[in-house]
Amino acid sequence: MVTAVPSPWNSANAVTIARIAVVPFFAWALLADGGHTVTWRLVATGLFVLAAATDRVDGYLARKYNLVTDLGKLLDPIADKLLIGAALVLLSALGDLPWWVTIVILARELGITLMRFAVLKYTVMPASRGGKLKTVLQSVAISIFLLPLDHLPSWISVIGWIVMVAALVVTVVTGVEYAFQGWRLRRDALRAARTSGQD
Numbered sequence: 001m002v003t004a005v006p007s008p009w010n011s012a013n014a015v016t017i018a019r020i021a022v023v024p025f026f027a028w029a030l031l032a033d034g035g036h037t038v039t040w041r042l043v044a045t046g047l048f049v050l051a052a053a054t055d056r057v058d059g060y061l062a063r064k065y066n067l068v069t070d071l072g073k074l075l076d077p078i079a080d081k082l083l084i085g086a087a088l089v090l091l092s093a094l095g096d097l098p099w100w101v102t103i104v105i106l107a108r109e110l111g112i113t114l115m116r117f118a119v120l121k122y123t124v125m126p127a128s129r130g131g132k133l134k135t136v137l138q139s140v141a142i143s144i145f146l147l148p149l150d151h152l153p154s155w156i157s158v159i160g161w162i163v164m165v166a167a168l169v170v171t172v173v174t175g176v177e178y179a180f181q182g183w184r185l186r187r188d189a190l191r192a193a194r195t196s197g198q199d
């Protein structure tokens with residue numbers, strides 16, 4: 001029996017592309033009026049939450065309607081990284097989040113994305129469970145930091161920091177796991193190439 005290969009131009013990937021398209025609007029709302037007006041901060045938070053929450057929608061559509069494609073597996077983490085990367089850089093530029101937090105997270109995200117492209121000739125490395133948890137924790141923490149915290153009770157900032165620290169830990173741990181996975185893939189592929197060369 002021949003199973004039909006889904007086209008990469010499907011509804012699941014369209015949702016992912018729409019999530020990427022939200023990023024400039026989110027950035028514009030966050031920077032509007034100097035980045036510290038309550039209304040614009042709430043608009044930016046709303047757009048961020050919308051784009052982050054729909055992360056589950058593309059995956060759900062892909063699995064339910066058999067639309068899982070290599071493009072989708074590659075594009076989904078990239079959409080998350082663009083949204084989260086933009087939010088972190090802008091929050092740090094506005095002085096609302098220390099730069100070291102942004103640098104640690106972006107270094108891991110960039111490193112893993114480059115590795116995903118480097119191992120493409122062997123396989124597409126999809127997001128792991130830990131990677132998905134990391135994205136949820138990052139999204140919750142960033143959503144809290146996006147709020148107009150100066151106008152809210154201080155315990156909300158405390159919760160934001162607790163979630164951010166948890167996100168940082170899972171970010172680093174899953175980054176190390178992916179690095180090992182990539183190294184193993186490359187080693188096995190080289191071994192297989194050597195063995196077939198000897199045959």
Ligand SMILES: O=P(O)(O)OC[C@H](O)CO
Nearest residue numbers: 077080127128131132135
């Ligand atoms: O851990 P990553 O880099 O695969 O990212 C996970 C994705 O953002 C989950 O949707």
